[in-house]
Amino acid sequence: MAKPIRFDHTYTISIAWGDMDAFGHVNNVVYVKYFETARANFFSDLSIWNTDLKTLKAGPVLTHLDLDYRKQVSFPADLDITLGITSFSSRSFDVSTSMWSKDGQCVLSGYAQIVWFDFENGRPASITDSMKEIFKSMVDRYNGN
Numbered sequence: 001m002a003k004p005i006r007f008d009h010t011y012t013i014s015i016a017w018g019d020m021d022a023f024g025h026v027n028n029v030v031y032v033k034y035f036e037t038a039r040a041n042f043f044s045d046l047s048i049w050n051t052d053l054k055t056l057k058a059g060p061v062l063t064h065l066d067l068d069y070r071k072q073v074s075f076p077a078d079l080d081i082t083l084g085i086t087s088f089s090s091r092s093f094d095v096s097t098s099m100w101s102k103d104g105q106c107v108l109s110g111y112a113q114i115v116w117f118d119f120e121n122g123r124p125a126s127i128t129d130s131m132k133e134i135f136k137s138m139v140d141r142y143n144g145n
Helices: 028-045 129-142
Strands: 009-014 058-069 078-088 092-101 106-118
Touching: 009 028, 028 058, 028 078, 028 092, 028 106, 078 129, 092 129
Parallel strands: none
Antiparallel strands: 009 078, 058 106, 078 092, 092 106
């Protein structure tokens, strides 16, 4: 596993009692929900996604998810979920994440591959020029350019 990066965009989630499994730690599938919630907030914060379903013509569709579980987490706890764009092409992009306990330990790292999708035509669409600008600045920062 590569050394985790603490990305610039941070969202804090409080662990709920019901997030734990029979072994007394957060169930692995719950981290997917945390990542999904943070991604939706991230897209809204970047103004790249209109979440009004009545007018939504294009938007993000998850095509691949890759997560490395690093440490167990139990209730009660808060996690800082950090996100950044780490690569992109004309129609897709990777949203990388790292999740951190309040004592500074990385508990999860990974990424989601997202395709920008035209819902009216039912096929992938090109990401906008403004999205490319936002993505390029993040990719350059995280890759040391």
